[in-house]
Amino acid sequence: MRTGTATQRAEKESFRPGIGCSNVGGVTRWTMSPEQIPSAWFNVAPHLSAPLQPPLHPATREPVGPDDLAPLFPMALIGQEVSTELWIDIPGEVLDIxxxxxxxxxxxxxxxxxxxxxxxxxxxxxxxxxxxxxHKPNTAVAQAYYNQAEGIARLTTETGAGQWGTALSFACAQFDLDLQVYMVRASFEQKPYRKVAMQTWGGAVVPSPVDDPGHPGSLGAAISDAVRDAVGRADTHYALGSVLNHxxxxxxxxxxxxxxxxxxxxxxxxxxxxxxxxxxxxxxxxxxxxxxxxxxxxxxxxxxxxxxxxxxxxxxxxxxxxxxxxxxxxxxxxxxxxxxxxxxxxxxxxxxxxxxxxxxxxxxxxxxxxxxxxxxxxxxxxxxxxxxxxxxxxxxxxxxxxxxxxxxxxxxxxxxxxxxxxxxxxxxxxxxxxxxxxxxxxx
Amino acid sequence: MRTGTATQRAEKESFRPGIGCSNVGGVTRWTMSPEQIPSAWFNVAPHLSAPLQPPLHPATREPVGPDDLAPLFPMALIGQEVSTELWIDIPGEVLDIxxxxxxxxxxxxxxxxxxxxxxxxxxxxxxxxxxxxxHKPNTAVAQAYYNQAEGIARLTTETGAGQWGTALSFACAQFDLDLQVYMVRASFEQKPYRKVAMQTWGGAVVPSPVDDPGHPGSLGAAISDAVRDAVGRADTHYALGSVLNHxxxxxxxxxxxxxxxxxxxxxxxxxxxxxxxxxxxxxxxxxxxxxxxxxxxxxxxxxxxxxxxxxxxxxxxxxxxxxxxxxxxxxxxxxxxxxxxxxxxxxxxxxxxxxxxxxxxxxxxxxxxxxxxxxxxxxxxxxxxxxxxxxxxxxxxxxxxxxxxxxxxxxxxxxxxxxxxxxxxxxxxxxxxxxxxxxxxxx
The missing domain is CATH 3.40.50.1100 (Rossmann fold)
Incomplete structure (x- = not known):
């Protein structure tokens, strides 16, 4: 592909050896520039064959309203939970991260x-x-952003193997939020590296269930611990890493x-x-x-x-x-x-x-x-x-x-x-x- | 940025929410397409103020020639070791990986x-x-390629913390080469995850020094083990993860x-x-x-x-x-x-x-x-x-x-x-x- 002496080549090409001229198998990986990131989330709700059945209040078994969820989540996320818009804009602060x-x-x-x-x-x-x-940071960043935007200073969450707790620790570090992670006790003891990763990003980690040190724990029990913590403090919300619509x-x-x-x-x-x-x-x-x-x-x-x-x-x-x-x-x-x-x-x-x-x-x-x-x-x-x-x-x-x-x-x-x-x-x-x-x- | 009802937007935009229109801090990460990979390596040798002093034979203390190195390395790498070309083309098979x-x-x-x-x-x-x-796979892939191209079936190497052994295991898997890794014994015992990563890619791993099970080992000793193994077998070469010019x-x-x-x-x-x-x-x-x-x-x-x-x-x-x-x-x-x-x-x-x-x-x-x-x-x-x-x-x-x-x-x-x-x-x-x-x- 190149001609001339080595020196001529070096002068001419000025540190640009050019694009792959000896491509054997062809391109097999497609990247996009950070500018090409989607600027809106795709809401699948309006594309379902029937509207979703509503979540029910654990005590009354009546459909829950925004006020029922307000102790746990910021209003922006509660709105997304029930939105029927086809597209929901991603805030610039979230895109940036x-x-x-x-x-x-x-x-x-x-x-x-x-x-x-x-x-x-x-x-x-x-x-x-x-x-x-x-993939967990995709939502961790958005959740941390909306909570901070609504004046929340601290989040609680659960984590099993540690992926979600790691992602939320990273996200909270970006928005200066405190984070308390309840980690399934068996994982807390078996996976010390995950715990260290969370701590390195600034998250505080305790084994769950908190009231039973002999119990190996479960994701369901850790969610209970994290929710109890959040409802007890006005400066604190709860964040979930999966399941919910938002x-x-x-x-x-x-x-x-x-x-x-x-x-x-x-x-x-x-x-x-x-x-x-x-x-x-x-x-x-x-x-x-x-x-x-x-x-x-x-x-x-x-x-x-x-x-x-x-x-x-x-x-x-x-x-x-x-x-x-x-x-x-x-x-x-x-x-x-x-x-x-x-x-x-x-x-x-x-x-x-x-x-x-x-x-x-x-x-x-x-x-x-x-x-x-x-x-x-x-x-x-x-x-x-x-x-x-x-x-x-x-x-x-x-x-x-x-x-x-x-x-x-x-x-x-x-x-x-x-x-x-x-x-x-x-x-x-x-x-x-x-x-x-x-x-x-x-x- | 967008106009019309949500439905109109969805129809119009057909799953292309468009590029980031709410860019707060600007682009801070620059990617290039796989097609834009450099197609030649930059040889610094001709840019040095004086030619390098030659390596000397350990026994004779005379400058080593290609024949001295042939039991350890393929001729292509021996050539690169002393090349004065300004640019050296990267083989297509290497670029592809x-x-x-x-x-x-x-x-x-x-x-x-x-x-x-x-x-x-x-x-x-x-x-x-x-x-x-x-960064280690950048050279591991090239070294595995040239060895396979010259008919070698097996490589030996040393590894300390495990980064190089991991990279060469990955590269050898790509070119169907057997690999024997001599791992500094202290790391072998303290970093089991690195050992597992090498084994997952197919590399065989033993602690070094091989002849002294009570010794914690060192990189220099592991190199000795790997070189001894390579010179003893005609189907085997040695690969080094740093230091050498190539x-x-x-x-x-x-x-x-x-x-x-x-x-x-x-x-x-x-x-x-x-x-x-x-x-x-x-x-x-x-x-x-x-x-x-x-x-x-x-x-x-x-x-x-x-x-x-x-x-x-x-x-x-x-x-x-x-x-x-x-x-x-x-x-x-x-x-x-x-x-x-x-x-x-x-x-x-x-x-x-x-x-x-x-x-x-x-x-x-x-x-x-x-x-x-x-x-x-x-x-x-x-x-x-x-x-x-x-x-x-x-x-x-x-x-x-x-x-x-x-x-x-x-x-x-x-x-x-x-x-x-x-x-x-x-x-x-x-x-x-x-x-x-x-x-x-x-x-």
Whole structure:
């Protein structure tokens, strides 16, 4: 491509060796400039086949109103919870922080495709590049912003494996908010690194349940602790990392960017969009902007040990163990269900987002469940092919994507698969160690 | 910015909410498309004020020739080691893998600037976004490629904290090479997660020294183990993660991209370029493309506990403990020097790259040393301001950048500071725990 002597070249090119002239396999990763971040969230509510059933007050069982929620959330978020607007503008202060890592890349997993010898084209949206290593900061930043804007000085929250607590610690540091994290005691003791990450960003962390030091804890119990703390102080609100409508709304930047990037990659629409499902926030984030496209299949992936969508019942249930939260219409295993301690801690929740539940009930979204070893088998295959090491939660989506690609191989179909790579597994290497040593319980 | 009803907007905009219209602080992160990756490495050798002194054979003390190195390295890398070409093309197969994460972002640390109340503009090049979480894969991929191209089936290497072993495991997985990693025994036992990461990518890992199970090990001893293994087998070569000319050459993509991105940010040239220095590879990578620009200061940052550039002598010395490697002309503390077990494991090397050493000796590059607690103090400030958690090695550059910015505050100078954010600290949270608990030895 170049001519002339080396010296002439150096003078002429003046430190610009030019763009890749020996491109062997073509571009397989699509980035966008921080200026191209979506400036509005996509509200899926007006696109549902019927309005959602309202949340009910835990005591009266009457629909809750804004005043019932005001001790916990700022009015802006309460408004988003019930909004029927199609688009909701993202405040500039929020965009400015999201731009530290967004838009995230869309990647085509060509090495994995080759390994599987599939005619399918597999794309993943890489949410692992955020400061906290997952999609969670997308909503943490927005929640911290609205709370600070309404004069709140302190937030409380719960965290299981630690992803959400890490993300909210990061976000609170950006808006000078104090943060109290109630961490499931078993994780507090087993995952000291997550605790340190939260402390490094300035969050205070205590094990939960606070009143029973002998109890290993659960997400539902930690929510009870955090809510009790928040309702007791006027300067304090509560923040939830999944399940609620406004949380899933904030995650729709994932799917909006992915639509743009698929176009850049020359695809019209994906045939199937796949994401892991705990409470439903990363799943909602990537799938909601595709809900209006009837030809696009939407697929939730959950662990067989906590099979809310595949085995749960659709009913009103509490979000927490103590019954302090409103009753939500959702698929649930019962609010006192305690799943086994699988490594995908973010998928160990007894219920699901009301919107996700409605989409599954109405047949717009499918769900599938996998046991741990099948999930890690696919994660290993992905890691060696693509170089990225998925969090156990994200590995559930990898498993389903691999199975979709293998099905396409049977039928010869050039299927376009999109999945959400919701987080990296660099703080979950203990799980890989267990898998490599063959001591992962197959549940 | 938008007009019409929500429905009209949705129809009109068709899932394109448009680009950020409520930009509060402006763009502070510059990305480039994978197509804009540099297609050639920048060779600094022809830009040095005098040719480098040659490496000497450990037995004869005569200059080594290509044949002496052939049992360890492929001919392509031996050629790069002594090349005087200004530019060396990057093979397409290497570019294709680098494009999985390159070009990496250039970020302006506006929040840190505000915190410091400095007129300086602080930019960092974010090498933490690679699969292995540091700059190391830039050369690991190239080395794996050239070895495979010359028919080699297996590589050996050493690793201290584990960053290099992780990167080479990733790279070998891409080219179907077997890898044997000799890991400093103290790290092997204290950092099980790093070991698991290597195994997940397929690398085999054993503690070093192999012949003395009671010894905690050192980088120099692990190099001896890896070299001994490689010279004993015809199908096996050795790979080094720093120090050698070809390794630093491969890292120059960092500085080449940074130059382009600084221009995108509206800067002509930086006033100072800063990077941590262990063997010198991330330092060389970001600084070499600025060597010909006389007005640009270049600054190496090292730990006071392993002060090669600030306290060492310039002399020929071995790269390893056993004296198996060629003698290199460099700043050294003596090849039997064992630094204390500081958390910045990647900076615990008794010597430095010959090129870095020559630049410092000739006054083209400066060097400064910091004790651990000063380094972590700056790391905490950076983390809470910018949201990213630096590896202890990268935190050395953060410390120096903060000090340069504070000096600019004194003088009122609008200085442009560029530093290399060489890796994230998500597998180093134990170090942060020690710092937060006040139990970090101040050495």
């Amino acid at each position: 999201l731009r530290l890592w967004r838009p995230t890349p869309l990647v085509r997993a060509v090495r994995l495709e080759r390994e599987l010898d599939t005619p399918a084209r597999i794309y993943f949206k890489d949410e692992s590049v955020s400061p906290a290593g997952s 949380v899933l709304l904030h995650q729709t930047v994932i799917g909006l960017e992915a639509r743009e990037q698929l176009e850049m990659a020359g695809e019209r629409l994906p045939d199937v969009v796949i994401a892991p499902c705990g409470g439903g926030s990363n799943l909602g984030g990537i799938t909601f902007p595709f809900v209006p496209e009837e030809g696009v299949r939407l697929l939730a992936v959950e662990p067989t040990s906590c099979p809310t969508l595949t085995q749960g019942r659709f009913d009103y249930d509490f979000g927490d163990v103590a019954g302090l939260t409103p009753l939500l219409p959702m698929y649930t295993l019962g609010h006192d269900f305690v799943p086994p301690p699988i490594h995908a801690g973010g998928l160990r929740y007894h219920g699901d987002s009301a919107i996700i539940s409605a989409l599954v009930r109405d047949g717009r979204m499918e769900a599938v469940a996998y046991p741990q070893n099948k999930v890690f088998e696919a994660a290993m295959q992905f890691t060696r092919a693509e170089g990225k090491l998925p969090a156990p939660e994200a590995a559930h989506a990898v498993r389903a994507a691999v199975d979709e690609a293998l099905a396409a191989k049977e039928t010869g179909e050039e299927k376009v698969i999109l999945f959400n790579y919701s987080g990296h597994g660099l703080l979950d290497l203990g799980a890989y160690e267990d898998y490599l040593a063959g001591r992962l319980p197959d549940e | 680098l494009r999985l994460w390159r070009p990496t972002p250039l970020v302006r640390a506006v929040r840190l600037e505000r915190e410091l109340d400095t007129p300086a503009r602080i930019y960092f090049k974010d090498e933490s976004v690679s699969p292995a979480g540091s 390794v630093l050459l491969h890292q120059t993509v960092i500085g080449l991209e940074a130059r382009e991105q600084l221009e995108m940010a509206g800067e002509r040239l930086p006033d100072v370029v800063i990077a941590p220095c262990g063997g010198g590879s991330n330092l060389g990578g970001i600084t070499f493309p600025f060597v010909p620009e006389e007005g640009v200061r270049l600054l190496a940052v090292e730990p006071t506990s392993c002060p090669t550039l600030t306290q060492g002598r310039f002399d020929y010395d071995f790269g390893d403990v056993a004296g198996l490697t060629p003698l290199l002309p460099m700043y050294t503390l003596g090849h039997d020097f064992v630094p204390p077990p500081i958390h910045a494991g990647g900076l615990r090397y008794h010597g430095d790259s010959a090129i870095i050493s020559a630049l410092v000796r000739d006054g083209r590059m400066e060097a400064v040393a910091y004790p651990q607690n000063k380094v972590f103090e700056a790391a905490m400030q950076f983390t809470r301001a910018e949201g990213k958690l630096p590896a202890p090695e990268a935190a050395h550059a953060v410390r120096a950048a903060v000090d340069e910015a504070l000096a600019a505050k004194e003088t009122g100078e609008e200085k442009v500071i560029l530093f290399n954010y060489s890796g994230h600290g998500l597998l180093d949270l134990g170090a942060y725990e020690d710092y937060l608990a006040g139990r970090l030895p101040d050495e």
